[in-house]
Amino acid sequence: MTLARRISLVTSLTIVVTTALFATLAAFSSRNAALDAVDQRITELRRTVAENGDPVSALLQSVESTSPDFVATLIVVGEDPISLLESTPTAPTIAPLTIDQLSSALGDAITIGSGIPFRVVSIGLGNEQWLVFGERVEAIQSQLERQLLTNALIALLLTILGGTLSAIITRKSLRPIGQIVDFSQRVALGHLDISLVVDSTSLEVRELQESISSMVDSLKDAANSRAQSESSMREFLADVAHELRTPLTTVRAYGDLLATTNNADPETRARAQDRIAQESRRMSRLIDDLLLLARLSSTKPEQSERFDVCAVVKSHADDLAMLDPERPIDIGCTSHVICANRALIERLFANVFSNIHRHTPATAPIEIRCTTRDEFVEFTIDDSGPGLEQAHIQQLALGTQRFGSVRSTDQHGTGLGLHLLTSIARSHGGEVLFAKSRLGGLCVTIRLPETALATA
Structure with missing residues (x-):
């Protein structure tokens, strides 16, 4: 059974039970009110005639002002009842009563008669004589039955209308x-490009629609992030494969040269051995960088210490000034102490300044600024180099694009500098941002938290 049918059935049952209950109570209340009116009349009449010395005569004198259903009988114990009113074929009569019934009628009115009911009271006249009078209440009983039937029809009609x-x-x-x-079934089948219209007039259903829509939006974001992450990983692995293939090719070529050329001159042999050594060291650095990336992605940095990060920045800026004596360097930094792994922070800024040295002209000015914002120390390094297209800047922001592939043809280093740069910052709870510099080149913003690391 569907929820709609179940609700309709419960509603219909509630209507019929409630309507029937109230209709029955109303009918019986009306019947009781009518009986109370009869009781009040005959009780008041009994009080009036009882005060007269001759109750029978007084009762007969009051008959004309009574109801047409009025009956009066004189009962003598052991004899047939004597009707005090003129009898007609349709005139009601009171059946013989027991002593217990006669005694009960001395107080409150009682109901007698099975076929035709009466409400009667009695007056004891002495000598085993009783004056019994009252009114026939058959019409009241008939009215109750009609009212119950009418109310049942009304209840049935209300149930049909209410249920519908x-x-x-x-x-x-x-x-x-x-x-x-x-919508949920389609989402379960993988259709994340659809949307749920939030248009319900019910507050609860609207909240449900909004919650499910928000949940599906989160699933979309998660799916997009996963796809982006998988794409980034593929690009990263392609970079690693490329970086490994180059030195391996060089080593293999010079190794084959040494193995196949027995009469190579000493200069050629020395050059081959030197290139093999260079490329072997390059592969060693690449493997070290890969191990560092793996360690940064799995655990937080250890061996944290408090140190002045601005001193680290100034130290690497001085190194850049030694390499590029003609490069104007404007440093605006004051002392800022953070708690971090100093070796990793040194590596981070070394990568930044190394890329500036390799990918910008030796005379291109740079500006370095340091501020604090929202409990973060923020370093902004602007260069006036050739700059990057916006698409390339977005690739750098993803952390998957090497600097060298978009800024120049220089292929020094392991090719994992950007990966290390972003990974080191994120492992400390920070981030690296890239934008177009106001000097015309690239603006690198590094944000590091001032507070201690969780493992510190």
Whole structure:
């Protein structure tokens, strides 16, 4: 059974039970009110005639002002009842009563008669004589039955109308649930390019729609991030393969030369041995960088210490000034102490200044600024080199594009400098940002937290 049908059924049952209950209570309350009115009349009449010395005569004198359903009988124990009113074929009569019934009627009015009910009271006249009078309440009982039947029909009509209206409203209100189910099934099949319309008039269903829509948006972001991460990993592995292939090719070529050329002159042999040694050292550095990247991606840096990071920046800026004496360097830094792995931070800034040295003209000015913002120490390094296209800057921001592949044809180093740069910053809870410099070249922003590392 669907939820809509279940709700409609429960609503219909609630309506019929509630309506029937209230209708029954109303009918019986009306019947009781009518009986109370009869009791009040005959009790008041009994009080009036009882005060007269001759109750029978007084009762007969009051008959004309009573209800047409009024009955009066004189009962003598052991004899047939004597009707005090003129009898007609349709005139009601009171059946013989027991002593217990006669005694009960001395107080409150009682109901007698099975076929035709009466409400009667009695007055004891002495000598085993009783004056019994009252009113026939058959009409009241008939009215109760008619009212119960009418109320039952009304309850049935209200149930049909209420059930139909409930089914319509429920089906309309639950239609967004069906849309959510269809949407979820399509998402489960991998269709993340669809969207869920948030249009329900119900607050709860609208909140559900918004929550599911937000969840699917998160899934989309996660899928996009995963795809981007996989693409980045493929590019990274391609870079590593390229960086390994170059020295291996060189080593293999010179190795084959030495192995196949027995009469090589000493100069050629010395050059081959030197190139093999150079490329072997390059491969060794590449392997060291790969191991460092693996360590940074799996654990936080250890051996943290407090030191002045601005002193580190100034030290590498002085090194750059020694390499490029004609390069104007403007440093605006004050002392800022952070808690980090000093060796890794040294490596980070060494990579930055090494790339400036290799990929910008030796006379290109650079500016270095240091500020604090939101509990981060922020270094901004602007150069006036040839700069990069916006697409290349976005590739650098992903951390998968090597500097050399977009800034020049210089292939010195291991080719993993950018990977190390971003990995070192992220391992310390920081980040590296790239943008176009106001000097015309590249602007590198390095943000490092002032607070201690979790492992410190």
